[in-house]
Every structure is written in C-alpha cells, then in structure tokens.
Amino acid sequence: MRILLIEDEPGIARFLKQGLEEEAYTVDVADTGPAGLAQAQAQAYDLLLVDWMLPGLTGLEICRQLRAAQHAEPLIFLTAKDTVQDTIGGLQAGANDYIKKPFHFDELLERIKVQLRPLPASTEQFTVGPIRLDVATHQVFRGEEEVPLTQKEFALLEYLLRHKGKVCRRQSIIENVWDIHFEYNTGVIDVYMNALRKKLRLNKDEDYLQTIRGIGYVARD
Structure with missing residues (x-):
C-alpha cells in the first residue's frame, strides 16, 4: 500500500514515515502544498495524509482540487484545528477523516486501516x-x-x-x-x-x- 504524506514539519514527517514503513506501507513525502498536489495528481496512491496548514497551498485546497478532478483515494487530514466549523469544512471539501494534533500514532494507524479496509464482494x-x-x-x-x-x-x-x-x-x-x-x-x-x-x-x-x-x-x- 502506497501512502502520500504531505507535511511541512520535518520532525513529524520523519516520525510518521518511519512508523508507517515499519508497518509495511510505502510512504512518499511532500513538504509544500503545491509539491504535494502535483505528486498526488501524477501518481496513484492508496491513501493521502495531508496537513491542514501548508506553505504555498493549504491542505483544504489540495483536497478540493483533487476531488474536483475525480481523485477518490481516501484522504485524512492531520490538523491542529479543533472547531466544529473547521471539521465540517474539511469533510465538505471531500476528506474521509481527520485526526487532531497531537495524536497517538496507534490511533492514526487504526484510522488508516479503516480507510483501506476492502469492501466485501456482494451482488446486493x-x-x-x-x-x-x-x-x-x-x-x-x-x-x-x-x-x-x-x-x-x-x-x-x-x-x-x-x-x-x-x-x-x-x-x-x-x-x-x-x-x-x-x-x-x-x-x-x-x-x-x-x-x-x-x-x-x-x-x-x-x-x-x-x-x-x-x-x-x-x-x-
């Protein structure tokens, strides 16, 4: 499973990349909004982890542009914002989930697993x-x-x-x-x-x- 992490804080990016790779995920990292958007558009990913506040382009705008271009991969926001209005805004933009900073890595891991869980085959x-x-x-x-x-x-x-x-x-x-x-x-x-x-x-x-x-x-x- 390939994950794109768009995060401008080097320490957080290194920590998440190492932890996810130890869980057998392949992780690419972008540290600005424009770079992350370009990478997400250029390559197929199973899941996107996107910081809300990024230089050059916000995570919210990245999400909006990807959804407008029919990119349907799951997207989880990493955010320090904690108001209901911010949460609703992110979900309305097309995010699948969000997790508030600071967070426990195990919680993030479980949220990723939920988004990547395969749908059961059905003719219903x-x-x-x-x-x-x-x-x-x-x-x-x-x-x-x-x-x-x-x-x-x-x-x-x-x-x-x-x-x-x-x-x-x-x-x-x-x-x-x-x-x-x-x-x-x-x-x-x-x-x-x-x-x-x-x-x-x-x-x-x-x-x-x-x-x-x-x-x-x-x-x-």
Whole structure:
C-alpha cells in the first residue's frame, strides 16, 4: 500500500514515515502544498495524509482540487484545528477523516486501516423511491442517471438503505459508518446527509431520507 504524506514539519514527517514503513506501507513525502498536489495528481496512491496548514497551498485546497478532478483515494487530514466549523469544512471539501494534533500514532494507524479496509464482494442492490444503490459496482442511480458519491456518502446511504424503514440512531451511524467507538461529535452526519440530499436531488415532496429530530435518520419509500 502506497501512502502520500504531505507535511511541512520535518520532525513529524520523519516520525510518521518511519512508523508507517515499519508497518509495511510505502510512504512518499511532500513538504509544500503545491509539491504535494502535483505528486498526488501524477501518481496513484492508496491513501493521502495531508496537513491542514501548508506553505504555498493549504491542505483544504489540495483536497478540493483533487476531488474536483475525480481523485477518490481516501484522504485524512492531520490538523491542529479543533472547531466544529473547521471539521465540517474539511469533510465538505471531500476528506474521509481527520485526526487532531497531537495524536497517538496507534490511533492514526487504526484510522488508516479503516480507510483501506476492502469492501466485501456482494451482488446486493437496495432501493428507496427512485434511488438505487448497487453494492457490487459501488454505484448509485436516480432513475437511469448515475449519481457520483464520495466513499463516505456511499457508505452512509448504504447503511440507511440496509435498514430501510428502521430509525438509525446517530450513535449507531457513527459506529457503523465511521467506525468510531468513542465520544465523537455526530454533527458530521448532518453534513453528509445534506450533501446526499443535494446530490440525489431530494426535495420536500421526495422525503425518502427523513430526519428523526433528536434521534437519527430513516430511509422510507
């Protein structure tokens, strides 16, 4: 597995590169925003670790440009920022996860493993209203039109459709979709639900992904 680490602090970069290589990952390092973006565009990586604050180009802008160019590899932010607004901004830009500095290497390692975990083979399909999700091909359609989703958006929609008609509690969604089993701000779910509804073009007359206030969400025909 090849990882691109975009980090401008030499000490942190050396520590992470050594630790990841000891875990059998191949690690390339870029120390500026423009260099990291160019490297990510030029070569295929299994995962990107991106510092938020970088010289020349922020990690947030790197993420936005890669997602706009249809790069779908998992991206984890390494950030000293800790406000909900910053977290939401990063996830809206297309990041898969983030970890706050300072962090334990073991926690970062587990988050990497979650993102690189292979999807099980399946021929299952799930529907709600005009929406169809194909697990095997990792595609979502509204009618005959394919709707491109990020990996996390797809996982969230799949979880709701697998439990269609049942209320999915917020903590259950965080544990099963984000694989986070500790106290965590579940507001991130709202960000992804809003993105899903917009991409699927769901309006008030097509309330197939319903909010159960104070509890969670439910997919209903």
